[in-house]
Amino acid sequence: MTGDTHYDLETLAELAEGLLDDATAQQVRDHLAICDPCGEALADLAGVREVLAAMPVPAMPLGVALRVDKALAAEAERRRAGGPLDPEPSFPEPDWDRIMADAPWETGAPWDEPAAPAGERVADLPPLESPRMVPLTAASAEEAVPATVNGAQRPASPAREASADEAGTMVPLPVSATRLDEPAADERPEPAPAAASAAGDAGAERPALGVVAEDGSVVRPKRRTGSARRRWLVSLSSVAAAAAVVAGGFTVTNTVVADGAQTERQTVAAPSTPAEPSQETLAADVDEPRERASRFVIGESGYNYADAELKANLVAYFGSMPSGGSATSDAKLNRCISKLVADEKRDPIGIDRAYYNGNEALIMLFWHDRSQDLVKVRVVSPECKNLRKPGLATWN
Amino acid sequence: MNPQANNRPSPAGHVARSALSDADLLHRHINGDPQAFSELVRRHRDRMWAVALRTLGDADEAADAVQDAFVSAYRKAESFRGEAAVTTWLHRIVVNACLDRLRRKAVRPVADDELIEAAERDTPLPDHTGDREVSLEVSAALKLLPPDQRAALVLVDMMGYSVEDAAAVLEVPSGTVKSRCARGRAKLVPILSHLRNRSERARVSSAKGARLRDG
Numbered sequence: 001m002t003g004d005t006h007y008d009l010e011t012l013a014e015l016a017e018g019l020l021d022d023a024t025a026q027q028v029r030d031h032l033a034i035c036d037p038c039g040e041a042l043a044d045l046a047g048v049r050e051v052l053a054a055m056p057v058p059a060m061p062l063g064v065a066l067r068v069d070k071a072l073a074a075e076a077e078r079r080r081a082g083g084p085l086d087p088e089p090s091f092p093e094p095d096w097d098r099i100m101a102d103a104p105w106e107t108g109a110p111w112d113e114p115a116a117p118a119g120e121r122v123a124d125l126p127p128l129e130s131p132r133m134v135p136l137t138a139a140s141a142e143e144a145v146p147a148t149v150n151g152a153q154r155p156a157s158p159a160r161e162a163s164a165d166e167a168g169t170m171v172p173l174p175v176s177a178t179r180l181d182e183p184a185a186d187e188r189p190e191p192a193p194a195a196a197s198a199a200g201d202a203g204a205e206r207p208a209l210g211v212v213a214e215d216g217s218v219v220r221p222k223r224r225t226g227s228a229r230r231r232w233l234v235s236l237s238s239v240a241a242a243a244a245v246v247a248g249g250f251t252v253t254n255t256v257v258a259d260g261a262q263t264e265r266q267t268v269a270a271p272s273t274p275a276e277p278s279q280e281t282l283a284a285d286v287d288e289p290r291e292r293a294s295r296f297v298i299g300e301s302g303y304n305y306a307d308a309e310l311k312a313n314l315v316a317y318f319g320s321m322p323s324g325g326s327a328t329s330d331a332k333l334n335r336c337i338s339k340l341v342a343d344e345k346r347d348p349i350g351i352d353r354a355y356y357n358g359n360e361a362l363i364m365l366f367w368h369d370r371s372q373d374l375v376k377v378r379v380v381s382p383e384c385k386n387l388r389k390p391g392l393a394t395w396n
Numbered sequence: 397m398n399p400q401a402n403n404r405p406s407p408a409g410h411v412a413r414s415a416l417s418d419a420d421l422l423h424r425h426i427n428g429d430p431q432a433f434s435e436l437v438r439r440h441r442d443r444m445w446a447v448a449l450r451t452l453g454d455a456d457e458a459a460d461a462v463q464d465a466f467v468s469a470y471r472k473a474e475s476f477r478g479e480a481a482v483t484t485w486l487h488r489i490v491v492n493a494c495l496d497r498l499r500r501k502a503v504r505p506v507a508d509d510e511l512i513e514a515a516e517r518d519t520p521l522p523d524h525t526g527d528r529e530v531s532l533e534v535s536a537a538l539k540l541l542p543p544d545q546r547a548a549l550v551l552v553d554m555m556g557y558s559v560e561d562a563a564a565v566l567e568v569p570s571g572t573v574k575s576r577c578a579r580g581r582a583k584l585v586p587i588l589s590h591l592r593n594r595s596e597r598a599r600v601s602s603a604k605g606a607r608l609r610d611g
Contacts, residue, residue: 009585013578019571044585051588052553055534060445064459068437071463075470076430359500381500386460 007031012042074342297351298337304355305363307388310377315396318350318365333362336384340364344376349395356387368392418482426473433470440483441466443555444490450550451494453539458494465493480564487565491547498543529595537587545580548573553581 007015007028014020015028032038060068303317333353341347350365356379368376375395379388413421413435424432444465448458469489476485538546551562552573559577563570 009582010579013582014575017574017578019574019578041585044589045581048581048584048588049553051530051534052549052584053556055450055531055554057442057446057555058449060441060462061455064445064455064462065441067459068441068463068466069434071467072433072437072470075467076433080430383496383500385464385497385500389456 006035006038006041009041009045012038013045016042016045071343074345078342298333299350299352299354301352301354303352304358305361305379306357310356310363310379310388311391311393313394313396314350314365314375314377318352319395332382332384336362336380336382337364339384340378340380344378349375359387361387365393365395419478422473422476422482425470433473436482436486437466440486443483444486447487447490447550447555448494450535450538450554451491451543451547452497453535457497461493461497462490465490468493484561484564487551488567491551491565495543495547498546533588533591533595537584537591540587541580541583545576545583548576549580549584552577 011020011028015025018025020028032042299318301317305317309317337348337351344366346366348364348366350363352363353361354363355361356363360382362380362382362384364378364380366376366378368374373394373396375393377388377391377393379386381387413424413431416424416432416435418436418439421432421436425436441462444462445458448461448465449455452458452461465486469486472489476482480488538549541549547566548562551557551565552559557565559570559573563573566573
């Protein structure tokens with residue numbers, strides 16, 4: 001045989017790796033002995049290995065090293081604060097103090113919490129700046145504290161009833177496990193089986209909002225698909241948060257808010273069944289009872305964002321919040337949101353489940369510099385990986 | 397012996413971390429030593445960076461991947477069971493973080509012509525010869541390989557790990573690593589030679605070009 005036919009590079013590369021069976025290998029070798037082009041091709045393959053091996057090994061740039069250190073320091077902080085080493089099964093603790101810092105009824109004094117300090121972590125943090133705050137009336141503010149403390153024990157508290165009447169659709173949801181974030185440890189409500197089962201019935205009809213349990217599970221509503229209307233999801237992670245919302249007469253008070261005057265306003269006031277935490281976790285929770293609640297309003301516009309839009313004014317996309325919505329029970333989503341919040345060390349001013357250049361994406365906005373109207377835009381995949389370099393945009 | 401032990405006296409009963417093995421450090425981390433993981437990171441970050449940068453071909457992506465990987469390793473430390481070396485485990489986390497990113501990316505051209513066109517687009521014509529140029533060529537060429545092949549070549553050909561070590565990192569049989577390497581190299585030959593020829597045509601007036609031309 002002459003050089004009329006040649007072996008392809010892949011076969012030659014397989015020969016070099018010893019991947020061919022003996023008979024084939026022998027055939028190829030016989031051919032190589034008489035075929036210059038194939039011999040050159042084999043040499044080219046060896047050359048590729050050399051070129052690859054000669055590539056310098058770069059050191060990690062200082063900026064990247066610092067970034068990694070910072071991310072790990074944040075992890076360490078979370079761990080010190082009592083979070084488990086592996087937070088996968090749980091919802092990373094939100095910062096209740098920060099979330100409530102702007103609440104009109106929050107005087108700065110802790111609730112009836114025992115001397116447990118808020119913790120250095122909280123003290124360091126600037127107050128939450130929320131772009132749209134809906135002030136509460138004095139009356140609702142007055143009700144807020146009792147409702148927060150006792151709401152779960154008193155399913156028929158006036159605040160809740162009023163809210164329920166007003167909204168007409170409020171559905172108390174059962175919680176499978178409760179986060180240990182009640183305002184005070186000694187006031188942790190007992191399980192309320194009757195209320196829970198009633199709630200369960202109602203919840204089955206319309207589980208609009210969910211409570212994120214310790215294990216990240218939430219009552220999952222049916223996703224409406226194909227609706228062009230923006231949907232807003234409220235993810236609640238604590239009884240305390242739920243009660244506060246109720247007391248506030250549905251004026252959601254942080255992040256991107258606003259409650260439209262239409263249908264389907266819903267919230268949760270969940271009777272709680274304390275989970276069975278390990279002693280360790282319990283102790284940590286008693287120390288920082290209020291840090292763990294959080295809720296973010298999540299839009300689900302389905303809009304396909306492009307870079308141009310994510311660099312310009314975003315108020316039109318994120319500023320209006322229609323009413324209605326349903327809960328996210330998506331533990332993965334919640335973890336991702338928490339991760340970004342931890343990354344950015346501040347609460348988001350807007351969250352939208354949408355698309356970025358045709359890819360499913362979670363868009364989260366954070367204030368970068370409010371005085372300059374600068375918003376930091378994070379775009380991540382459903383797996384919570386950056387789809388786009390974090391960038392800046394403007395709000396108005 | 398250990399310079400750090402002299403310069404900075406450790407608290408009683410506290411062995412200088414730099415003297416500890418990777419496995420000891422990981423163990424300490426799991427048991428709450430707040431510095432142990434940082435020491436692990438310091439030891440291995442350059443290699444992890446090299447792997448991520450080579451695999452992803454993009455510094456920003458690599459930075460994200462390495463950060464995610466280290467945070468993930470920090471959290472999952474308890475899942476390390478000591479069956480493999482800590483470095484293997486760390487490499488695995490980094491490589492998987494990179495592969496996740498690659499696999500999520502948009503479609504990749506498949507035909508050889510398209511591969512080469514894409515590589516041309518990615519590689520600006522050089523105005524001088526040098527390592528940087530070769531580096532760009534290789535980087536552009538690698539990007540055109542399927543993620544699995546790319547990862548295998550990065551570990552074996554670029555990082556110089558044994559096929560067995562690479563197989564442990566990638567959690568596939570050795571034969572699979574060899575096969576991915578073989579196919580990857582076979583794809584790289586035409587891409588690299590095309591890029592090289594193009595570069596050489598571009599500097600045909602340079603001394604080196606003249607020398608090459610004249611044989």
